Amino acid sequence: xxxxxxxxxRSGFVGFWRNAYVSLAAIFVMTVTLFVFxxxxxxxxxxDASLTQIRDKxxxxxxxxxxxxxxxxxxxxxxxxxxxxxREVAYTSREEALAAFEEKHxxxxxxxxxxxxxxxxxxxxxxxxxxKETSQYESIDTFLRxxxxxxxxxxxxxxxxxxxxxxxxxxxxTSIIDAVEQSSYIAMLILIAATVLITxxxxxxxxxxxxxxxxxxxLVGAGNMFIRGPFILQGVMYGLIAGVxxxxxxxxxxxWLGPGTQxxxxxxxxxxxxxxxxxxxxxxxxxxIVLGAVSSAFAIARYLKV
Amino acid sequence: MIYFxxxxxxxxxxxxxxxxxxxxxxxxxxxxxxxxxxAGKTTLLxxxxxEDKPSDGNVFxxxxxxxxxPRGQLPQYRRKIGTIFQDFxxxxxxxxxxxxxxxxxxxxxxxxxxxxxxxxxxxxxxxGDKLMSFPxxxxxxxxxxxxxxxxxxxxxxxxxxxxxxxxxxPIATYEVVQILQKINDLGTTVIMTTHNKGVIDALERxxxxxxxxxxIRDDASGKYVL
Numbered sequence: 001x002x003x004x005x006x007x008x009x010r011s012g013f014v015g016f017w018r019n020a021y022v023s024l025a026a027i028f029v030m031t032v033t034l035f036v037f038x039x040x041x042x043x044x045x046x047x048d049a050s051l052t053q054i055r056d057k058x059x060x061x062x063x064x065x066x067x068x069x070x071x072x073x074x075x076x077x078x079x080x081x082x083x084x085x086x087r088e089v090a091y092t093s094r095e096e097a098l099a100a101f102e103e104k105h106x107x108x109x110x111x112x113x114x115x116x117x118x119x120x121x122x123x124x125x126x127x128x129x130x131x132k133e134t135s136q137y138e139s140i141d142t143f144l145r146x147x148x149x150x151x152x153x154x155x156x157x158x159x160x161x162x163x164x165x166x167x168x169x170x171x172x173x174t175s176i177i178d179a180v181e182q183s184s185y186i187a188m189l190i191l192i193a194a195t196v197l198i199t200x201x202x203x204x205x206x207x208x209x210x211x212x213x214x215x216x217x218x219l220v221g222a223g224n225m226f227i228r229g230p231f232i233l234q235g236v237m238y239g240l241i242a243g244v245x246x247x248x249x250x251x252x253x254x255x256w257l258g259p260g261t262q263x264x265x266x267x268x269x270x271x272x273x274x275x276x277x278x279x280x281x282x283x284x285x286x287x288x289i290v291l292g293a294v295s296s297a298f299a300i301a302r303y304l305k306v
Numbered sequence: 307m308i309y310f311x312x313x314x315x316x317x318x319x320x321x322x323x324x325x326x327x328x329x330x331x332x333x334x335x336x337x338x339x340x341x342x343x344x345a346g347k348t349t350l351l352x353x354x355x356x357e358d359k360p361s362d363g364n365v366f367x368x369x370x371x372x373x374x375x376p377r378g379q380l381p382q383y384r385r386k387i388g389t390i391f392q393d394f395x396x397x398x399x400x401x402x403x404x405x406x407x408x409x410x411x412x413x414x415x416x417x418x419x420x421x422x423x424x425x426x427x428x429x430x431x432x433x434g435d436k437l438m439s440f441p442x443x444x445x446x447x448x449x450x451x452x453x454x455x456x457x458x459x460x461x462x463x464x465x466x467x468x469x470x471x472x473x474x475x476p477i478a479t480y481e482v483v484q485i486l487q488k489i490n491d492l493g494t495t496v497i498m499t500t501h502n503k504g505v506i507d508a509l510e511r512x513x514x515x516x517x518x519x520x521x522i523r524d525d526a527s528g529k530y531v532l
Contacts, residue, residue: 007411018399216395219355220456221385222412224378 008226012233022206023238029202030242031249033195034288038250040191041283042269047184049267051177058170059128060137062144063159066094066124072157073125076147080129083143085136090128097123124159134174199291203235204299214303228300235296239288247277247284307333307495308354308464313363314519315349323349324519327363331497333463336490338506339499340530341516347499350516351468354497355387356380368463385413388457388494392469394449396441396456402428403437406456413460427455431485447478454485458494465489467498471505479505506530 016023062080064073073091080089092100098121105111115122131137141161148158207214210231217227250273258270273280308331315323324346331337339347352358353365356372364371367383375383396405406424415423428434431451441449450470457465467486471479483505490496500506506513506529513528514521523531 003416004414015399212395213397213399216397217408217412218381219357219384219389219395220409220412221381221383221460222408223381226412 004226004229008229009233012230012237015230016234016237019206019210022209023234026202026206026238027242027245030199030238030288030292031245033198034242034246034284035249036191037195037287038246038280038284040188041280042250042254042273044184044188045272046261046265046267046269047180050265051180053266054173054177055134056130058134058137058173059130060141060144061162062127062129063162064124064126065156065159066122068125068157070125073127076157077127079147080127080140080143083140085131085133085139087130087132089130092126092128094121094123094125097126134170134177137170196291200295200298203238203292203295206234207231207296207299207303211303214300218304224304227304228297231300232293232296235292235294236289237292239290239292240285242292243281243285243288246288247281307331307368308497309366310350310353311364311366313353313360313365315346315353315358316361322361322519324353324516327516327519327521329514329521329524331495333495334490334493336487336496336509336511337498337514338509338511338528339497339514339516340501340506340532342501342532345516346519347516348468349519351389351466351497351499354466355384355389381412385460386463388460388462388465390450390453390457390465390467390470392472394441394446394453394473396449396452398441401438401440402433402444402452402455405441405452406459409456409459415460423459424455427459428452430458430488431455432481445478446474447481450474450478450482451485454482454489458489462494464495464497467496469499469501471500471502476504483509503530 062076064076070093077089077091080086101123102112102115129140131140144158144161148156148161151157214227254270254273258268261270262268310327310329313327314325317323327346327350339350341347349358353360354367354372356375359373365373367386372383397408400408403424406427407420410420410423425434425437428437431454433448433451433455436444436448436452439448441452444452450473454470457467465486470486471482474482479502486496486498487509510527513523513525513530515523515525515528515532517532
């Protein structure tokens with residue numbers, strides 16, 4: 001058993017080395033396909049990050065009258081938070097709203113002066129509501145409007161809800177997010193299928209060049225595993241080397257793209273590459289090894305029928 | 307030891323490659339099968355090593371019908387037979403030593419046995435100084451001798467040689483036949499196909515003559531008559 005394994009391993013390594021051109025060609029093709037695969041993975045992450053960001057920017061604001069009591073506001077906040085569609089509700093008090101307003105307009109003297117003239121804080125508190133999914137804002141809005149209708153007009157709490165101002169933007173975003181997600185899944189599937197097919201055919205060609213040798217091996221009485229083993233090992237080596245190469249080639253590219261993605265998506269692809277290197281390595285090299293081994297096993301099965 | 311019982315082989319649609327062939331080979335015999343190209347000599351050998359199946363009839367090896375051997379056990383059966391081909395069929399990416407060692411490795415022999423027997427076998431065919439040469443570095447005669455070393459290294463019961471001298475010059479032909487004779491003298495059955503008249507006439511052993519797929523002569527100490 002051990003001797004057999006040792007011989008298969010040695011024969012695999014020697015064959016890999018002596019068929020250097022074929023090995024190089026196979027590794028080259030697999031590197032390209034695994035590189036594409038890595039790019040798809042990283043692009044997917046970038047897309048995810050930007051979609052999450054866009055989602056986070058979507059909310060509806062409930063503006064409350066300036067005279068609203070803090071107690072009532074907190075009561076409304078609790079009610080909103082208990083809705084199943086709501087992810088979070090952020091409370092901005094009157095003072096915080098004023099501070100934010102002042103900061104935003106700090107260079108605009110006219111506005112600051114006008115504010116000082118007023119003396120009192122004219123801004124009301126607000127609640128920013130975030131739904132779990134963008135499609136759920138409508139039901140939250142309905143809830144708020146019903147609540148508004150039930151209020152005593154003399155002693156109203158809710159001033160206005162800005163859902164309708166945002167509605168078309170929210171609807172558009174929802175459909176864009178859905179479309180982008182779906183098409184990226186389809187693109188990924190097509191690319192992965194292409195990768196698998198290209199690798200399979202490359203290895204099949206590599207083995208095709210040795211089909212004569214395989215029939216000789218059978219004629220001198222070599223068993224199937226003894227013939228197949230070295231080829232499968234070679235497939236594993238192609239995958240391993242190609243995976244490492246693909247990741248190495250990716251390094252300068254993500255390094256170059258890092259600052260750009262950071263400023264555009266607020267998500268540095270370089271940071272992601274570095275922090276997730278372990279799992280990326282596992283996935284890419286793992287995919288390479290499995291692809292190489294399975295392709296070899298399939299390709300060689302054809303020539304074992306002598 | 308070997309018994310062909312009324313064996314026929316038809317290739318798709320064409321005329322039969324061999325038809326109603328019956329003969330026996332006894333242990334330690336040296337049998338030459340002669341005939342023109344297309345007479346069915348190679349088909350006979352292919353049927354014996356189960357590279358092909360007969361359309362009709364049976365082939366027995368030590369009373370086992372070789373075409374009823376399950377696929378998984380074919381390698382074990384083939385290890386009892388050493389095969390030599392006209393085109394040598396060496397593994398081009400392996401050295402002479404590795405080519406011979408491969409047959410032993412496939413047979414599950416230990417590293418010690420390989421280290422001992424492979425040089426001996428190559429010595430026997432007078433290639434003791436070419437152990438590390440690749441096939442493309444060897445002459446035709448040398449390649450054929452490597453193939454013979456590979457065929458005998460597992461001490462098979464029988465050696466099958468399909469036109470072993472077909473690609474060789476007269477001197478190399480003489481050497482190869484000498485080696486085959488030596489192997490036979492040491493007790494191994496040899497079946498050789500050839501159409502080299504000189505070889506047959508010099509051997510003075512049993513000759514089976516084939517024509518158009520049929521055996522037309524079987525002489526105990528034959529000459530090449532066609």
